[in-house]
Amino acid sequence: MASIINGFQLIARLGRGGQATTYLALPAHHERGGQRSRHLLVQLGFRTGRISLRRAQRWGLGALKLASSATATSLYAEHTILAAPQMRHPHLVCLYRQRFPEALGQRNLGLRGAGAQQRVALALAYEPGQSLAQLLVRRQVPRDPAWAIKLAQQLADALSHLHRHGILHHDLHPANVLVQHASTNQPYVRLIDLGAAERLAAPRRYAVYGTPGYLAPERMGADPAPPSPLVDVYGLGKLLAALTAHTYPLPALRTLIEQATATDPAQRGRSIPHMACFQARLHELCTHSTTFPGMLECRL
Numbered sequence: 001m002a003s004i005i006n007g008f009q010l011i012a013r014l015g016r017g018g019q020a021t022t023y024l025a026l027p028a029h030h031e032r033g034g035q036r037s038r039h040l041l042v043q044l045g046f047r048t049g050r051i052s053l054r055r056a057q058r059w060g061l062g063a064l065k066l067a068s069s070a071t072a073t074s075l076y077a078e079h080t081i082l083a084a085p086q087m088r089h090p091h092l093v094c095l096y097r098q099r100f101p102e103a104l105g106q107r108n109l110g111l112r113g114a115g116a117q118q119r120v121a122l123a124l125a126y127e128p129g130q131s132l133a134q135l136l137v138r139r140q141v142p143r144d145p146a147w148a149i150k151l152a153q154q155l156a157d158a159l160s161h162l163h164r165h166g167i168l169h170h171d172l173h174p175a176n177v178l179v180q181h182a183s184t185n186q187p188y189v190r191l192i193d194l195g196a197a198e199r200l201a202a203p204r205r206y207a208v209y210g211t212p213g214y215l216a217p218e219r220m221g222a223d224p225a226p227p228s229p230l231v232d233v234y235g236l237g238k239l240l241a242a243l244t245a246h247t248y249p250l251p252a253l254r255t256l257i258e259q260a261t262a263t264d265p266a267q268r269g270r271s272i273p274h275m276a277c278f279q280a281r282l283h284e285l286c287t288h289s290t291t292f293p294g295m296l297e298c299r300l
Ligand SMILES: Nc1ncnc2c1ncn2[C@@H]1O[C@H](COP(=O)(O)OP(=O)(O)OP(=O)(O)O)[C@@H](O)[C@H]1O
Pocket: 014, 015, 016, 017, 018, 019, 020, 021, 022, 063, 065, 093, 124, 125, 126, 127, 128, 131, 171, 175, 176, 178, 192, 193, 194, 195
């Protein structure tokens, strides 16, 4: 693959969703002198899973999300949300330019180069690691509730941040969570894909995006309820359920998951009214070791 789009050379396909296809991308300006060898090095690193965050930063790697102009609206929405400086958060994906402010000439959104008429491109900073979806399929999720709780805590932190700024993620599912250091007891998470995000003050009027199995029931059907933070509470509950499906059944964790995934949003809201409360409950699970003695050290 040799196409240059918006000053990026596409290296490999990272994923394809309903709205867009995302590619690992190397900025073309990095490539002068040794262009081909750097390309091959990145490709090799990607294939063998050996791109660390330090390397990704040294090479200035991006994740270029391409959509056809017919489905570009969610890309524009994602760009608008991430472009706000207050959106920066250690567990949330960021725009390419925010990680590499010196990369003048690279545009975050828009398209120049091949197929400019048909497509729109969003340039994000590349986050190394595997998606939770990949880890689940390959059965590489540690069978330890403490690992899952750590992961959920970081996600709850990113979601609380979004909610404080009036944004719902609205599409929590394993492919939208990237994990670094997955095989250690210090997993590090980045929440990606704000393509389905909703603004609490101005929800989308005509379409509801989300993923079956993770989207809250009140948002489905012909007459969906208005979006509320409880939608992300449900999504995070479902994610936690998927991560702990094969672990030791801890009563306190079970209860938390049941409350977060209650079908009736009113009932859900009575137990976990907002994301900060979910965060506090997860924290409690970690600190009160008496809840599940001996289970707090990840056994890998
Ligand atoms: N910044 C990034 N760094 C590394 N990988 C990424 C990044 N952004 C996306 N990906 C990879 O590409 C895949 C698809 O990206 P994303 O979820 O943003 O696209 P999408 O088309 O909105 O997907 P869907 O509609 O299915 O949710 C992700 O699951 C992830 O593996």
